[in-house]
Amino acid sequence: MxxxxxxxxxxxxxxxxxxxxxxxxxxxxxxxxxxxxxxxxxxxxxxxxxxxxxxxxxxxxxxxxxxxxxxxxxxxxxxxxxxxxxxxxxxxxxxxxxxxxxxxxxxxxxxxxxxxxxxxxxxxxxxxxxxxxxxxxxxxxxxxxxxxxxxxxxxxRTAVANAELPPIERRQAKRLRAALEELGPTFSKLGQILSTRPDLLPAEYIEELAMLQDNVPPMPERDVVRVSEHELGVPWEDVFESVDPSPLEHFHI
The missing domain is CATH 3.40.50.620 (HUPs)
Incomplete structure (x- = not known):
């Protein structure tokens, strides 16, 4: 890959x-x-x-x-x-x-x-x-x-190496990226930071984590509403006139 x-x-x-x-x-x-x-x-x-x-x-x-x-x-x-x-x-x-x-x-x-x-x-x-x-x-x-x-x-060591790596290493790197995405924005941000540190991680991990810089799944609308209402203590309609459900593109967290 x-x-x-x-x-x-x-x-x-x-x-x-x-x-x-x-x-x-x-x-x-x-x-x-x-x-x-x-x-x-x-x-x-x-x-x-x-x-x-x-x-x-x-x-x-x-x-x-x-x-x-x-x-x-x-x-x-x-x-x-x-x-x-x-x-x-x-x-x-x-x-x-x-x-x-x-x-x-x-x-x-x-x-x-x-x-x-x-x-x-x-x-x-x-x-x-x-x-x-x-x-x-x-x-x-x-x-x-x-x-x-x-x-x-x-x-x-950089995020642009072309050499094919052993499948098990690729799978582990993919699982780490997927886990960080699933855990949410804070962990995705951690993955972004780690993707800039080829002095700390092997190339296959750098390659996978670099995808978090511009290919992070958006948080579902229901989760955004749930967290917002929990923090505000009232329904979001009482505070905001409207909320655009479409996620921003090319937005780096």
């Missing part, structure tokens, strides 16, 4: 970088992924400004950012040829700057490295990769760029 990305058009791929070696691993992975689909590759670097834009030092930062943009564009062209694009952005919030850039360029898949996501504390508090995965409207793939014990890059 192939991942759901195989059934949709992937025309634009974006990857974030801070020009570090670990970030470069994610850039190279994204370049190979974009080449596989014949997609455009957008390499984005977000620099956090240290000085007000109106000051002389702020102007100097903009000048350095422009020079960095030229260098990054050259790098993107080396990786993807005419499909390569690049942009250097000055922004105090790298995560949301990446999200806005992805929306502006109508990106289909946004790739980020998982540097900084190794610990439970970082995962819960929401660092840059985690915040991107929660706020982006496109598919997000987090690749493993963390060093292993011998200080070499660990294997990258």
């Amino acid at each position: 192939q991942n759901h990305l195989e059934n949709v058009a992937v025309k634009r791929v974006m990857v974030g970088t801070d020009r570090s070696e670990t970030a470069e691993q994610a850039v190279r992975w994204a370049a190979a992924f974009a080449e596989r689909y014949g997609a455009e590759l957008f390499v984005v670097q977000v620099i956090q400004p240290q000085n007000p834009a109106s000051t002389e030092f702020g102007a100097a930062e903009r000048t350095r950012a422009a020079a960095a943009n030229d260098e990054l564009t050259s790098h993107a062209r080396q990786l993807a040829g005419e499909r390569g694009r690049a942009s250097v952005v000055l922004d105090a919030d790298p995560a949301m700057a990446m999200v806005r850039a992805a929306e502006q360029e109508a990106i289909d898949v946004l790739v980020v490295g998982n540097s900084g996501m190794a610990g439970r504390k970082e995962f819960l508090l929401g660092n840059v990769p985690n915040r991107i995965s929660h706020n982006a409207r496109c598919t997000v793939i987090i690749v493993n760029t963390l060093p292993s014990g011998d200080h070499t890059p660990g294997p990258t």
Whole structure:
């Protein structure tokens, strides 16, 4: 069974970088992924400004950012040829700057490295990769760029592997996804979060859980009414003029 990305058009791929070696691993992975689909590759670097834009030092930062943009564009062209694009952005919030850039360029898949996501504390508090995965409207793939014990890059596992896996592993992954769907929105959200963590789960589980990002069964109308009336303590007609029974489409919980 192939991942759901195989059934949709992937025309634009974006990857974030801070020009570090670990970030470069994610850039190279994204370049190979974009080449596989014949997609455009957008390499984005977000620099956090240290000085007000109106000051002389702020102007100097903009000048350095422009020079960095030229260098990054050259790098993107080396990786993807005419499909390569690049942009250097000055922004105090790298995560949301990446999200806005992805929306502006109508990106289909946004790739980020998982540097900084190794610990439970970082995962819960929401660092840059985690915040991107929660706020982006496109598919997000987090690749493993963390060093292993011998200080070499660990294997990258993603939600787009094509290799056929043993049937029992597929069945277990399917059962987990189905169980999370049955348990309701909170557990579906947990599945969405786990689908962005190929450093924690095998590829077959990532593939199945990634389906929860855009293919979650809606809650039945009767359940919505029952919960609403229980919380309100009165019939819903006493509070709402009307309720549209049709679920919203493409709504990420």
